[in-house]
Amino acid sequence: PTIYPPPHSLLQYHLYAPDPPPHLKVPLKPNEQTPESLFIPNDLREELVKRNLASLQVFPLGGATPTIVQDYFGLVPLDFNKSTGKKDSFQGHKNSLYKVFSNLDGKVYLLRRIHAVSITDPAQISSTFQAWSKVASANVVKLVDLFLTTKFGDSSLCAVYDYYPLASSLYDTHFTCFPLVPITQELLWTYLVQLTNAIRAIHASGLAVINLDWDKVIVSGSPGRVKISGCGAVDVLRGQEPFDLLAEQQRDFIKLGTLLKDLASKMSSKKDSSVQDLVVDDDFKSVLQYLLNQDNSKKNIQQLTSLFQDRIFDVINSSLTYTEYTEGVLSKELENGRLFRLMCKLNCVYGRMESRIDVNWSESGTKFPITLFYDYVFHQIDTSGKNVLDLTHVLRCLNKLDAGVSEKIVLTTPDEMNCIMISYKELRDLIDSTFRSLTQ
């Protein structure tokens, strides 16, 4: 499609699988489950759908945006950084952001265009790219490509980065995007740990962040995952000017301190408070003091880390826990996918018109267990004789069927006079072979 999403239709998330109204959320006993609890949590799903939408978004062509730039097409201008408008980040050059599709691998990337630059030495670009593309840290947005192009009608420097759909800058997250995320002591600690991790990787590669402020740090996901973005481009602009790496690295520490202090100061309504006045714990204050100390020009990651060792373990803990959480959700959804396929097969073999006269599907036939199993899974009654569809029952049965466990079940004929005993494994084989023979 040339336009996505179609202009007339916004997605109606609330119609998808609405969460029950809050007053209905009675405390459940441990054995009780609601339909919601069996699937991916709505907020996580919504977030992921939005990310997918953001990735897929296509704008009508027009204006000055070129169709193809180098290896990239389908440019969609992004404006989340516009509001702050600090133009000095790139030595006074105007800069724009685009979401692009890569011609190389079809994936989505972020392209930062620095307008109207004058670069003549190809080595300026290649050496910068070489250095930055090697930086590998979970807290630094990866630089994927760097080139100079005239496709925009000027000489533009383009830096291409991994794209994090819906990621917003630290500033936007806490101060402009609705709903605002309140700043907490815990968030500050986890930002500190992650940004230290980022700086560590950058410094270790013989580089400096240089552009470190709350517009250049993006929040890419929960719980409070942050990344330094936009690295590398400014290194090119610097050109052959004399450059003191160590001094820049020391400045990074101060910038980190400033960033954190600015965030911390927003926790209270006081303005321009000193470090001592901040409503943060003492450990954090001493970290800030260390970072902001102008007299210490020998700061290093080692020293810095020793000030908050304990907090690193907290980050590890929450990160490992979240990993297990997403893995858990994922396995649930993967199961649902498998089960859906399984149900497709089951439905394909079940209830066919021709089976109504086929002796194999009669009571004495080989396919009879399939009919009984379908009944057993989907047509349950409760003890009072009422029809019920218990999704947990369906999930249990189908999961066992899919895994082909050796557990046996008793399937009863409609007249309740006879039964068949069969294992899930045998059932699975039966359904599988029936399906194969049908579709061959």
Place this chain on the structure above:
Amino acid sequence: PTIYPPPHSLLQYHLYAPDPPPHLKVPLKPNEQTPESLFIPNDLREELVKRNLASLQVFPLGGATPTIVQDYFGLVPLDFNKSTGKKDSFQGHKNSLYKVFSNLDGKVYLLRRIHAVSITDPAQISSTFQAWSKVASANVVKLVDLFLTTKFGDSSLCAVYDYYPLASSLYDTHFTCFPLVPITQELLWTYLVQLTNAIRAIHASGLAVINLDWDKVIVSGSPGRVKISGCGAVDVLRGQEPFDLLAEQQRDFIKLGTLLKDLASKMSSKKDSSVQDLVVDDDFKSVLQYLLNQDNSKKNIQQLTSLFQDRIFDVINSSLTYTEYTEGVLSKELENGRLFRLMCKLNCVYGRMESRIDVNWSESGTKFPITLFYDYVFHQIDTSGKNVLDLTHVLRCLNKLDAGVSEKIVLTTPDEMNCIMISYKELRDLIDSTFRSLTQ
């Protein structure tokens, strides 16, 4: 008046997006995409399927295994620890592992039974449970229940833990389970960091690990996620003997050192090598020396951590990266749950025994379109008359049904003499009302 194509039935929403770029696995060449790199890597899926099977497997009744123990049923003996057979872990008591289902919440847990104990004081159990159930760390397997039971025919102490399907002990992972995972310097560092994290949480709760060896540490997932398991039970066995917590905590450090040294020593073929002879880097050697130092009885987490600060960031890095990877995979599987729910509804109303004699389901009945639709979706044939199950056809039909679009389709009776024209919206309402009236 029909508009072609009806804009509202465009199937454009909730599509999966191209892979978000964090390159966990770099494909062959950027443009050479294997299906694995596009979609869920098969090993992850396989892993999850295996876990599903491991969780669901049941054991035929019989032998000396009781049917129900306290709140748990469906006991399946596990023997992955048998090979090592260190009987002294629980003060000489034999111990067995079972996979169990909980009657309280239906989930799967791991039950460790310590045979033939003599405990008479209830406080011994309740106080231990209180203390251990509060330990919250991503690297400690949570103690869920602790009780004494006679159900096994003796007086057995049972400790119930979270179950990690397919998790194997460190020892089994590296030395017995095929394929063997080779020990690397990186793995050793990540084990060190995670086990330190675990010990930190345990010591902070005023407890000691006591049973720390490579049989009691399990590998619960990639990348190299480890957890200390089996905690708590031995505390009960200790009973009212005088107990020196500090000394035990110091012993934990030495045990950690021994565990890591033993692993490291397997990296080369040399036997009984000293720390100096290990083929690990010097930083790791100094950590080992610190841990194994018998003369230092004032070891603490703070000091220990200062020896490998840098490595902690590596763990954070890999954990964050893995989280983003699973999130990325998850974003492709968002619709599975919805389709599963939809199919369940459809199958619940379709093919019921009572409908076979119900006039409503006959050719002239109001429910007849459901039968025809089921046929239309699942029992397609291709132009050569072969049965086919086209997944995209099923998805298209079900998605339109789910949304209830106004598109009309023709459903033909089995005798191919008559047909019905009906819109998805009408079908949707029909199935919805049928489902409601059935289950109310």
Place this chain on the structure above:
Amino acid sequence: STSFTSTPEIWEYPDFVDDGDVPSVSVDDYGYPLSSVGMPYYSQKLLSAWNNVVFRSPGTIPMPIDTSIQSSAKMQVSKNGSSPDVKTYALMHYDKNKFGPRNTLQPYICLRDVRKRIASGTIPDDVLRYKPLKEGEIPPAYGKLQLSHGRYGSDNFDFQAFNKTPFSTLDTDGDNTYTNAVLQLYRFVPEVFNFVVGCLKNENFESNSLLTELGYLYDMIDRSKGTVCRSTNFQSSLNSIEKAKELGLTTTFPNDLQMLERLNIAKEKISTGPERLQRSLGQKFNEFLLTRLIEEEAGRDANSMVLKELFGFQLDSIVRSSSQHYEKSTSTVLTLTLLSPARNGFKSVGKRSGNQTILPYLESSMKRVKHINNSKLETVGYERTVKNLPPILSLNILLTDSEWNIAKSNRNWLAKDFYATMSKDKALLQPTLKDLKGNSPIFKYELNGYVAKVTDNNCESRLVTYARKYDRASDQFKWYMFNGYLAIEIEEEEALDISYWWKTPEMIIYCDAEEIRKPFFSVDTYPINCDILYRDHFANKLKESAKLEYKLLTKEEAPQPGSLVAIDAEFVILNEEMSDIDCHGVKTIVKPKKTALARLSAIRCADGPLFGVPFIDDYIFNEGPIENYVTKYSGISPGDLDLKTSSKPLVSREVTYRKVWLLMQIGCVFVGHGLSNDFKHININVPAAQIRDTALYFLRGKRYLSLRYLAFALLDRNIQEGNHDSIEDAYTALILYQKYLDLQKNGTLEHVLDR
């Protein structure tokens, strides 16, 4: 007007849809995400959205698959002729009564709540209900009984709520509890009861004599008139018998029968084929018990054959092979195994098997013919014929589950009575007299009782006893059902109804119609040998250092009804209690501690020079392992009870028990402190009228006061300074009793108590 309609109609077309060029995808293509096909725009709630419901099934314990279905299933899975890979799953009988309507979501039961309810000790109102309220239900009277000891021991347990009959029940908290059902069964066979109890008139100190212990037990049951009894000593003797251990009859396991049998099978490592019939634990015990009793009877008096004549089936066994080989042997069996007519080699000709009663089963089991093809050429025929009709028929029933299904479908399967005669070396059985012809004597048999296994939905099982007793006063028979410590009187119709899915008879006793009407004689009918009260009967050689602290009774002092005897007993612990403890520290005693009598002292109470002088001070030897001597309380030290090392004069439990039993039987009145507990552990029920328990006289509210405290407070004496000594304790209790009588006479008892 040919084929065109005059009025223009609007034609409807299906929508032409362009969903794009989507290639078809196989359902097995797991690499194809389901979100590859998008959703259309929607403005209404999706059909896939779910209502606000709560699923309660997680954690539901699945109903175990019944063995009756399983066993026939293995036989019947047949290969389909056309394609060898495809199995046809044969239809098997579905018992709707048992499993309920098909595809029913099992209700969730929270085990934790059940435990809480049981721990609370509340007895349900309908605990004695023995008729199902709805189809398939197991009535509460047949259910699993709650633990009688719970958290605090069974002293406070309300046994009376479970038994409204005049007959005593047996508690369920000891060893081998499953045997109680069999013991109860024979207790209602008059000639068995009379013989076993009658044996008590003579002294017999043979160790581990089941005959003696059964005598004491039946005597106790008879005297207790409805109060709960325990078979502790019987079980302890059974536990000591090697043969019983070999057969797997003994167990200290407190759990259900199914579990026991499973453990047994696991131990024996028998491959149990689906159709192979295995005698149950109860049936094995039944056979063992009768055999043992007869052995013991013969051991005492080689000429005595009472039991053998009551039970013995004379068997002729003949082996015939086609190679003219012929063997014949004769033997006696005490229980007859009842098989289906088909298994006994009888083709049921013409008769619909569904209408049969037990009679063809019994008749064919008394003449069993079996042919086995050894090889292609040779067939061996086995023939077993019962040659007589003993007065008591003890039958072990062994039917497959499917055979039971047939039997249970006949309401009158369990015949209340029948007539039998021997004709041409073959037993003939008929429901009425007129169906029998011939010259041989005709016997009438009546159902005396039976033991049935009750199995729950969750496969736990237990044995219950149905007993039929002749009530002389009303000249009527009454039926009673015993389930552990629960007993009820039930209608005959109910007793004979075996159609319930959960109930399966295992042992049946038919008794000669005359025998069953005989009265039950208590031991008091006979002259009783009391010699042991007047002599020593040591088990070990008396060491020179041994100092006897008692003076034997003389015949002149012979105790009379009403004579006062002060006694005290000490115990050691063989096994500590077994309990469940949950994670919050809540404890439930599953099996109370097992004790053994270690010392018993009895003191003269008659005024005179010998007042307060002990006449019994027995130390009882114990050869089994003793877990705890509780020396502080018992005064018994390790080694004291060892035949080889002890410095004490040791006697056997049987000797001491007989002394106590004789004193009770004579009608002595026992004085002591905390006697009910002592008697419980000695395993004797002494009528309340014969007990003067000082612990009960000096109650503070509901709290018992210790002997030591009372001695200090009331008698100004310091006792139990070291370890307990039963002579001192018995004496102190005696003085305390006298003090009590004094205080009561003066009317100052209340005053003293309030002090």
